[in-house]
Amino acid sequence: MAKDLVSALADLKEKEALEIVQERLKAGEDPLRILDDARKGVEIVGKRFSDCQYFIPDLVYSGEILKAVTDLVKPKVTKAAEVKRLGKVVVGTVAGDIHDIGKDIVVFMLDVNGFEVFDLGIDVPAQKFIDKIKETGSGVVAMSGFLTLAFQSMKDTVEAIKKSGLRDKVKIMIGGGQIDEQVKGFAGADAYGKDAMEAVKLAKSWI
């Protein structure tokens, strides 16, 4: 059996990954080092997704494996890990829309690419975006929407951000379902991203 947690996770070997974690815990290893390896494995998953070797089911499965690893390790962690972050991004599915698959993939990809992500969830009212931008000082906002009703909702949210005086402090990207360049113009966003890799690229260029 390979003893390498990083590659077990990257190759989506669930059973193997969990066995390694249990052995390493039994051997008294620092739990933060185990979590760090698991994280490296998931970063490789993200990279493979960017390279079109992995697809949505692979991301979802790796997320499940990571969760199982964290559940095993967490009780042994006594101090918080310090992770360096590239910057902050506020993410949410706009008001009226309850779809989360696309939004969750963007959150995942931003996270494994080193961003601190504030995930507001689904059906997010404009005010919640504004409050979070103020609270975190984040300079990047990513709005997701699957249904066509999201076109107007995104426009309303951008308007509300403008009214609150924050528009020139944030860059706004939109994506999901039927969103395209046309809708970007309509909503008054700064960019449209066709997939999660595009979201990472945009966030990197803006921070």
Next chain:
Amino acid sequence: MEKKWEEMSAKEKRDARFADWALPKLPDGKDLPFQSPEAKAEYKTRVQRYKDVIELKKPDRVPIMLMATFMPSYLGGALPYDVMYDTEKLKSSFMKFMTDYKPDYYITPAFAGNGKIFDILDYKLLHWPGHGISKQATGYQYLEGEYMKPEDYPALIEDPSDFWLRTYMPRVFGVLEPLKMLSPFTNQWEPVLVGPSVIPFGIPPVQEALKALMKAGDEAMAWIQQIGAIEGALMAMGFVNGAGGATKAPFDYLADTLRGSKGIMLDMYRRPDMVLKAMERIIPIAIKSGAGGATMQRNPVVFLPLHRGADGFMSDEQFRTFYWPQLKAVLVGLINEGCVPALFCEGSYNTRLEYLKELPKASSLWIFDRSDMPKVKKVLGDTITVGGNVPAGLILTGTADEVKAYCKNLIDVVGKDGGYMMSNGTGMDEGKADTVHAMIDFTKKYGVYK
């Protein structure tokens, strides 16, 4: 002597179904009276146009299909809440839309769903206007869940109908929860078991559930009569229903309806054999469900919305293991029954096109959403009928001129030499008067074949 149905070839069956389609009947079996001889001729022309493009021929002009759930009633002046709870409003708004816009084919107004039936049954799979979302909402929204648990696979595989009745229905309809107390109907196999087998029907909560079902049934009867009246009126005016039956890809049965996105994605890794076995059981059910609707409606078209096989939703290996072989089996099964599968490929299908070449030629319609249309035509133009793909974004936020330019390009490139159906790219809840008119009116003029 006429051939028996089982002796007919797929092509003969399809021709027979098209002949039925061209001769609409009233529920009592008499010929449907048309509003005028012109309306009758228009109806026949529209059915012929559909037949021509399916056979990859050049029709008189590019046919026009509108992919929509609530768009017609929206543009006809009613909100989804209104039409889900008031069939008069459904009728007036739908008729107004069809009279104003005149697309060749429409998606049945039954797709709006009936809010009262959902209320009576306490349906869990959706939020609909006035129930979980605002009465002003522009559509309903799915609530994904694990309505089937991982440990339920053996029960589904063993006896799908029993699983549906005693496990699935109690989970998706709040008031039918007591049906889980029923015993399998197949337990009744000897006279001595007649008594015991009906015991569960004496349990008070089961009886309450059955009363609720009957109440929902009353509502459904009133509703379907109205739907029938609307469709009868539309046909009498010369419009043609875009589909007779509907079904799904076996993988989507599992993903959308039973296990949810996350559940099915994990199943592909954790219990792939179960997923494959379950789909083997679903294939004949999916064929029967689609073909049954087509027979009942005297309309050969069977609509299949495709969801989880799109680009990015799975790897190529997963597609050729879990999605394509089972979908192909359903399509071939439908085609052998003389039906015309009409598939809606939501999202993009650019990496899947080569697989579609395996299908029987000139037998199905595929409406694309975000796929590369010139590429689709190049790869598949001599295999399938291509439809689509005016984007929802363009229709809702663009101008009439932008829509015309988009349609012109589609007609020039994809519509060249026929085998093409003009359509918007996704089932829409909303619309914009000038752009929807532009799509339909421009195609009627520019799309004439010379």
